[in-house]
Amino acid sequence: MVTALELAESVLKRLEGRFDDVAVLVRQRDCVMVKLWNTEPSVTQSWIDAKVSVLVSRNGRVFSTELSVGDPDAVDNALRNVGEILTKLEPSEIYAPLPEPAEFKPLEGLVDQNVLKAMEEPGKYVEEMIDAALKEGAERVAGTLVFGRMAKALATNKGFRGMEEGTEVEAYLRAFKGEFSGHWAHGSRVLDVNALREVGRRAGMYATITNSKADFTPGKYDVILSPLVVGNLIDTIGWMASAMAVMMGFSMFMKVKPGDKVGSEAVTIIDAPRDTELAESTAFDDEGVPTKDKPIIKNGVLVNILHNTGTAKKMGTESTGNAGWLFPTPWNLHVAPGNVKSEEELISELRNGVIITNNWYTRLQNYVEGIFSTVSRDAALLVKNGEIVGHLGRIRIADRFANLLSNWELATKETHKIRWWEVETPTKAPYALIRQVNLTKPPI
Amino acid sequence: MTSLDEGLLQWAVDKALEVGASYAEARYQRDVTSGVILRNARTVGVGSEVREGIGVRVIVNGSLGFAATNTLTREGVERAVMAAITRARATASLRKTPIEFSDERVGRASYEVAVKRSLGDLTAETLTELGKRLTETINSSVKEVKVPAVMFQAGTRLQEKLVINSDGAVIRSVVPRVTAFINFVLAHPQKGTLQRTVEKEASGGAELIDSWRLEDVVSEEVSNLEKVFLKGVEPPKEPIDVVVGSEVVGLLVHESAGHPMEADRILGREAAQAGESFVKPDMIGKYRIGTKYATVIEDPTIPGSNGYYLFDDEGVPARPRYLYKEGIIYEPLHNRHTAKLMGTSSNAAARAMDYASEPIIRMSNTYLKPGDMSFEELIEDIKLGVFIKSYMEWNIDDMRWNQRYVGLEAYMIRDGELAEPIRNPVLEITTKGFYSNIVGVDKHLRFYPGTCGKGEPPQGVPVWFGGPDVRLAKIRLGVIA
Numbered sequence: 001m002v003t004a005l006e007l008a009e010s011v012l013k014r015l016e017g018r019f020d021d022v023a024v025l026v027r028q029r030d031c032v033m034v035k036l037w038n039t040e041p042s043v044t045q046s047w048i049d050a051k052v053s054v055l056v057s058r059n060g061r062v063f064s065t066e067l068s069v070g071d072p073d074a075v076d077n078a079l080r081n082v083g084e085i086l087t088k089l090e091p092s093e094i095y096a097p098l099p100e101p102a103e104f105k106p107l108e109g110l111v112d113q114n115v116l117k118a119m120e121e122p123g124k125y126v127e128e129m130i131d132a133a134l135k136e137g138a139e140r141v142a143g144t145l146v147f148g149r150m151a152k153a154l155a156t157n158k159g160f161r162g163m164e165e166g167t168e169v170e171a172y173l174r175a176f177k178g179e180f181s182g183h184w185a186h187g188s189r190v191l192d193v194n195a196l197r198e199v200g201r202r203a204g205m206y207a208t209i210t211n212s213k214a215d216f217t218p219g220k221y222d223v224i225l226s227p228l229v230v231g232n233l234i235d236t237i238g239w240m241a242s243a244m245a246v247m248m249g250f251s252m253f254m255k256v257k258p259g260d261k262v263g264s265e266a267v268t269i270i271d272a273p274r275d276t277e278l279a280e281s282t283a284f285d286d287e288g289v290p291t292k293d294k295p296i297i298k299n300g301v302l303v304n305i306l307h308n309t310g311t312a313k314k315m316g317t318e319s320t321g322n323a324g325w326l327f328p329t330p331w332n333l334h335v336a337p338g339n340v341k342s343e344e345e346l347i348s349e350l351r352n353g354v355i356i357t358n359n360w361y362t363r364l365q366n367y368v369e370g371i372f373s374t375v376s377r378d379a380a381l382l383v384k385n386g387e388i389v390g391h392l393g394r395i396r397i398a399d400r401f402a403n404l405l406s407n408w409e410l411a412t413k414e415t416h417k418i419r420w421w422e423v424e425t426p427t428k429a430p431y432a433l434i435r436q437v438n439l440t441k442p443p444i
Numbered sequence: 445m446t447s448l449d450e451g452l453l454q455w456a457v458d459k460a461l462e463v464g465a466s467y468a469e470a471r472y473q474r475d476v477t478s479g480v481i482l483r484n485a486r487t488v489g490v491g492s493e494v495r496e497g498i499g500v501r502v503i504v505n506g507s508l509g510f511a512a513t514n515t516l517t518r519e520g521v522e523r524a525v526m527a528a529i530t531r532a533r534a535t536a537s538l539r540k541t542p543i544e545f546s547d548e549r550v551g552r553a554s555y556e557v558a559v560k561r562s563l564g565d566l567t568a569e570t571l572t573e574l575g576k577r578l579t580e581t582i583n584s585s586v587k588e589v590k591v592p593a594v595m596f597q598a599g600t601r602l603q604e605k606l607v608i609n610s611d612g613a614v615i616r617s618v619v620p621r622v623t624a625f626i627n628f629v630l631a632h633p634q635k636g637t638l639q640r641t642v643e644k645e646a647s648g649g650a651e652l653i654d655s656w657r658l659e660d661v662v663s664e665e666v667s668n669l670e671k672v673f674l675k676g677v678e679p680p681k682e683p684i685d686v687v688v689g690s691e692v693v694g695l696l697v698h699e700s701a702g703h704p705m706e707a708d709r710i711l712g713r714e715a716a717q718a719g720e721s722f723v724k725p726d727m728i729g730k731y732r733i734g735t736k737y738a739t740v741i742e743d744p745t746i747p748g749s750n751g752y753y754l755f756d757d758e759g760v761p762a763r764p765r766y767l768y769k770e771g772i773i774y775e776p777l778h779n780r781h782t783a784k785l786m787g788t789s790s791n792a793a794a795r796a797m798d799y800a801s802e803p804i805i806r807m808s809n810t811y812l813k814p815g816d817m818s819f820e821e822l823i824e825d826i827k828l829g830v831f832i833k834s835y836m837e838w839n840i841d842d843m844r845w846n847q848r849y850v851g852l853e854a855y856m857i858r859d860g861e862l863a864e865p866i867r868n869p870v871l872e873i874t875t876k877g878f879y880s881n882i883v884g885v886d887k888h889l890r891f892y893p894g895t896c897g898k899g900e901p902p903q904g905v906p907v908w909f910g911g912p913d914v915r916l917a918k919i920r921l922g923v924i925a
């Protein structure tokens with residue numbers, strides 16, 4: 001089987017000389033995913049495939065294509081008319097020549113041999129997760145466990161060559177007891193059986209944390225958000241930090257600039273491509289620019305918008321190593337921890353308010369204003385005098401991101417590695433306490 | 445017709461049966477998309493994507509396995525077959541009951557959406573020109589506000605499928621689609637910003653672009669929204685009659701009738717992802733969710749629709765389904781697995797996004813049944829009310845009960861007529877709250893496109909949702925804080 005880099009070079013060889021810029025990005029994967037339903041597997045899915053992405057340009061006119069093929073001839077065929085297409089295009093507003101290759105420092109430890117072994121016997125790890133949830137008193141569980149091996153290679157006509165291989169583990173479980181449920185998630189490059197058990201334990205713990213229900217009146221509440229909720233909301237903020245989101249009118253950062261205050265001093269959000277514990281860690285971006293960890297927001301101040309070379313040129317700055325040929329994106333996200341020693345201590349600090357342990361369906365009325373809402377799922381708990389008194393059912397955060405960032409007050413010392421359906425970017429996040437968050441529920 | 449002959453797929457099915465599968469299915473799928481992206485009338489990106497491969501699904505030892513490959517050789521496909529078999533077998537011991545499919549009369553058929561003009565007519569050049577004209581239309585339609593950002597995206601999608609399974613199904617299909625997406629931001633120094641997205645998508649050929657009259661549509665939208673932006677007032681705080689426009693109704697029935705009536709959700713298969721459903725099996729055919737106007741239909745066979753198909757990916761012939769019928773929860777969407785579990789027949793809802801996705805229960809085209817009134821008749825006796833014509837923000841909980849739609853273009857209704865504009869009215873309501881408060885529907889059935897997300901890994905499939913304008917009695921609206 002050809003390696004990802006051999007395939008990239010083979011495609012590049014056929015194209016270079018015909019264009020000013022050529023970049024070939026190959027991604028190969030071999031993954032297995034077990035999906036659980038009512039405490040048993042619903043389906044075991046596998047993917048063994050390759051994707052070849054090609055970017056070509058001539059006189060500032062740019063064309064990119066993505067092909068799910070593993071054969072250089074097929075790529076050649078798909079691109080045979082591109083030269084003619086390019087002559088009819090206008091130059092791209094965000095064209096910049098591909099960068100000259102820079103030295104990049106490879107990341108170590110991206111492959112865990114235990115993950116490769118686990119791919120052929122995922123059942124026993126699924127059982128570990130299930131058992132941990134049932135031990136907490138859950139009646140049934142649903143969820144997903146993924147083990148995978150990925151390879152990424154980039155070859156450009158400027159001479160860049162790079163290849164990385166890495167493994168991935170993604171696990172999440174939803175545990176049910178009666179009408180109540182709890183959820184937890186974990187994402188990493190390495191197999192850590194204790195972390196898988198912890199997914200089951202925390203899901204089970206939230207499903208069984210109380211049998212009581214509490215009444216809810218819409219209004220402003222002090223709120224603790226779990227790392228899952230923080231991860232979901234920061235995912236949206238990270239996406240909006242892309243220069244292309246800013247240029248297109250899909251960003252709350254359209255009205256501010258680096259150096260402006262956008263949150264409280266407690267808020268620091270970092271794009272962390274060099275964190276090898278998280279699954280999108282990478283040493284080079286899709287243009288061959290070396291990656292670096294850097295803050296998006298530091299102590300409440302917007303520091304970096306995320307760029308590729310094209311958006312950087314347009315905005316008069318340097319690439320941040322976040323290409324995406326068209327749309328720069330964060331790789332992994334860190335939300336900086338706080339000083340609170342434990343979740344219990346954070347609840348004491350909250351005193352009276354609401355804990356939201358999971359959410360989904362975050363949607364915006366207006367990206368520029370950051371007006372959004374999101375719905376809780378699983379345990380949303382009322383806290384009175386520092387004690388959890390009952391489930392509130394499904395409630396909604398309906399507010400502005402600017403308010404959330406400004407009213408962000410405290411966070412736990414410990415962060416959790418989160419990745420699941422609603423947190424697409426691998427994230428390390430703490431529990432956070434945010435004051436005066438607008439919560440709603442339908443009147444009828 | 446499709447780019448692959450049956451031989452390799454039939455070989456994959458035979459191979460899977462030979463090594464122990466009790467059911468096997470092989471699906472070749474090729475999705476080709478191309479398009480342009482403009483920002484403020486300037487090209488940002490031009491590109492294409494080809495997803496082509498084979499997805500193999502098997503039942504072995506009562507366990508369901510799926511594997512996908514894009515190595516379209518006998519060796520590549522054999523590797524996928526063996527991965528599906530061995531990895532499913534490896535988790536079979538965790539199953540308490542074997543997975544089985546309902547018996548169905550599967551089809552041997554071939555169909556193709558006929559186009560008046562080839563998708564190839566929508567070249568990057570043509571679409572770029574259209575994007576420039578639309579941006580110019582938007583810029584020239586405003587009077588007082590600025591337009592800091594216009595995004596235009598348009599393109600074509602061609603989907604070819606060939607499905608073969610061990611029950612004898614052989615289904616070939618070719619469905620072309622055209623898509624357009626426009627997002628604009630209006631800005632005012634004192635009022636802030638307002639944002640709107642307009643989307644069009646349908647099955648058919650290049651002729652669709654002209655039929656959408658996009659310049660007229662955006663011109664009217666921008667002109668109306670500028671008034672809402674500059675002059676919009678808060679909605680009344682007391683309960684009033686609310687007329688929900690067809691755009692909102694369409695999304696609302698998709699979210700609160702379509703999703704909760706997916707049998708896999710009802711049975712818990714999506715519990716950890718898209719969630720479950722307030723609908724329980726014993727409610728089907730009995731539970732009253734709304735008034736006599738609450739009839740929601742799901743129909744993949746509507747010609748020209750975005751969710752069009754005639755056979756599903758398990759080879760079962762498609763037909764219209766009544767999800768809610770005159771206020772009663774009526775017929776869930778089934779595939780062959782949920783049909784077996786619930787003792788009924790599949791109604792052909794199994795669909796896969798691409799070759800690398802397992803077929804799961806999906807909506808196609810979902811709509812609320814229209815009536816025979818005009819819009820004027822629908823509102824003529826409303827003394828004080830609100831008409832919500834369009835929306836931006838929405839969401840719904842994972843049981844499909846508690847939902848929220850934030851209006852964008854909206855107006856007061858005074859003495860039976862539309863009056864001053866309203867800004868950001870919030871309809872936050874339960875599913876029963878909506879359907880049991882419908883007191884009238886007009887005759888104007890309109891459809892809107894969407895990409896419905898579900899599954900793990902997430903699969904986005906093209907759908908339409910629609911309905912008439914709907915009148916609700918005595919609703920308390922909120923407003924953005």
